[in-house]
Amino acid sequence: MDPDEARRKVLEELARGEYHRDQGFLPWLLGMLEDWLDSLTGGAGGASWVLIVLLAVVVLLAALSALAVLRRSGRMRRDTALSVSSRLDADPVLSAQELRRRARAAADEHRPGDAAVLGMRSLVRDLQERTLLDVAEGMTAHEAAEEASRAFPDVRTRLLRAAQVFDTAAYSRHHVDAKSAEDVVRLAEYLAEATPQLREPEPA
Structure with a gap:
């Protein structure tokens, strides 16, 4: 030719x-x-x-x-590989406590992908309930982690790592290992009991 x-x-x-x-x-x-x-x-x-x-x-x-x-x-999801929705603001809206319970159950049942997703969703939902995070439509896990780190700067690295694990479970072809999923669930459980470090309002 x-x-x-x-x-x-x-x-x-x-x-x-x-x-x-x-x-x-x-x-x-x-x-x-x-x-x-x-x-x-x-x-x-x-x-x-x-x-x-x-x-x-x-x-x-x-x-x-x-x-x-x-x-x-968030429209490109691996929901077929998960038994739960990977949207941070998935419907129906469940309480942070219920999401944590489901995340822990998934981890105990050796479903690390579900555990990581539910753990991150419970973390985000908990901060939303406490008015520490405003979840906008289409918000990514990394955006949520960055925003959450303002109230919990001591665990910023763990928050960003949890967001990465969430992305791997939700979007990647790679599998999440049990330890990484457990870290996400434990972080969600820890933040549920932690006190945020709120900044004092700047003087006028």
Whole structure:
């Protein structure tokens, strides 16, 4: 297949409906790239392979961006590998005490993934009940851990580690080990009894 034929095949493939939702942006982008490359080569068609590489890079970057958005929003979940929801604000809204009870039960039943998720959810719910944390829609575990560390700075490292374990259980193909899940559950149990270090209001 010569370069011109290869370029035509790529343009036909990328112009199909599944690669874009509208009929404006992608054709315009492809046209701009093709015109630019042709201007560099005098329209001789020698830039076809460069166009293919650039198109591959654009598609890859778009896919990575979409993956990041889905992961941040919590819509890309491994709920099929868990028996519980991985959303921090999952419905029905359960009390922190009930979530801790379920987290402990999951750990005792050797379900570390469920235990880690329930442990983090109970931790977040507990801080929410105590008005120490405002859970916004789409909030990530790392955002919640950073916010919680303001009231509990002494356990900031443990909070961030718990968020990482939560992400592994909720989004990764890797399994959470029993010790990591137990650490999350114990942290939730500890914070339920701990006194926050609230900052004094600054003088006017």
